[in-house]
Amino acid sequence: MLMNTAIKHIKRAFLLCCVSVALVSCASWQRLAEIRTLADKVWEFSQTHPDGFTISISDFTEPTEGIAVSYDATQGCHSRESLPKVIEHARQHDGYVGGWLDTDSGLYHFDSSRLFTEDQRDAAIAFGKENRQIAIYVISTGESIEIIQ
16 A cells, blocks of 8 residues: 555656656757747847947837947857857847948957946947957947947
């Protein structure tokens, strides 16, 4: 009798574990699918904005003002294949993705970005320094402000 009860508890624990793994797997697949879909949309958007952009990945609107500063964590992302990393970071942080063309190298950069209000210039520069940026971007004027490290 005691053995049958123990076996029932082991079976229940095993089934509970299997169901939990299945639920986590489904959630992971869904998250990956969402990231891929967003990456496809950002890629398509970048193709029509060859000089650069800043966009909210929640509703695909472009802010008309603010100071965009990229995170160091997404530096070096230059291709469609690197966009999921940028999207994932943006989802976990501020929800903005930027793209810009480096005319010197010919590389198109994708970054997760943080937006500051335009009266927060000093804070934006400090954040840029912390994140090893060479410039910040004032959206309303189209001005890049070089950061002196």
